[in-house]
Amino acid sequence: MRLRVGMARRFELGGQVYDPGDELDVPEAVAVNLIRAGLVVALDGLPGALYAPQTPQASPASPVPSQAPTEPSADEEGSPPCGVCEPATPKRGKALAVCPTAGCPCLVVSGRCPGCTRAASQRRGTARQRGYDARWERTRSAFLKDHPYCECPECLEVPEPLRPAAQVVDHMDGLGPLGPRGHDWTNLRAMTKQHHDQHTARTQPGGWNDRES
Incomplete structure (x- = not known):
């Protein structure tokens, strides 16, 4: 057209x-x-x-009752x-x-x-369905305690005492806790949230994949 x-x-x-x-x-x-x-x-x-009719939007004065999220169909x-x-x-x-x-x-x-x-x-699916559960929280806490500073490629070039403190743990294989090395420390690295978000934006489609960390 x-x-x-x-x-x-x-x-x-x-x-x-x-x-x-x-x-x-x-x-x-x-x-x-x-x-x-x-x-x-x-x-x-x-x-x-x-000219096709538009789907009516719910009025603020008459909110639609919220519904529990459903499992995605096949x-x-x-x-x-x-x-x-x-x-x-x-x-x-x-x-x-x-x-x-x-x-x-x-x-x-x-x-x-x-x-x-x-x-x-x-x-x-939900974070729990993707493996970010109590077991992962224990792995994450233990790893951050042992790796308190950011380990992104840029920060690794800086002496450890000068690096920013890490807040999240990244899976280097990109498969998350349910992957074959989901709790393998050799597959993990500590990162600041900002650096992790930047890494995700570069490596995930459209930067939309907000993986739990």
């Missing part, structure tokens, strides 16, 4: 930044979100999906990407981007859209 970027609008799509007046061709699902966000105008008629791993979130509100001076989940057209300021984030969280 052919679109033109509106005046005083700027956004990023597929790694390319579009400025006011630029024209682009996108699938209808992406076009709908761009139009709803007020970023573009359609050059060949409005897409029919714009076919959730192959469920389609979201594509139904309302477009995010752009921040001043920052372009919107498309959700990094393959095939999802939702517009976000950064990271994944809320729908894809919820789906990924359901697939991963």
Whole structure:
């Protein structure tokens, strides 16, 4: 679908930044979100999906009772990407981007859209289901007591007394406590939370995997 970027609008799509007046061709699902966000105008008629009824949102005065999280079904791993979130509100001076989940057209300021984030969280299960239980807490506490300073590659170049104190324990194989070396100290390293978050952002898809540590 052919679109033109509106005046005083700027956004990023597929790694390319579009400025006011630029024209682009996108699938209808992406076009709908761009139009709803007020970023573009359609050059060949409005897409029919714009007229589809929107899912009503719960009113603050009538909250929907919370429900206990359910176990992910067997076919959730192959469920389609979201594509139904309302477009995010752009921040001043920052372009919107498309959700990094393959095939999802939702517009976000950064990271994944809320729908894809919820789906990924359901697939991963709870922290306890992923092995971050009482046994891991004992392993973690003992390891941090014996390794009080950050052991990330950058900090290892600094004398130990000058390193920041560690708060989390990282699995070097990336498999967590349920991996074959989940409690093997040779597979663990102490890190500050900041350095661990930076490491996760570099090594996990989209930086979204907030593993317990």
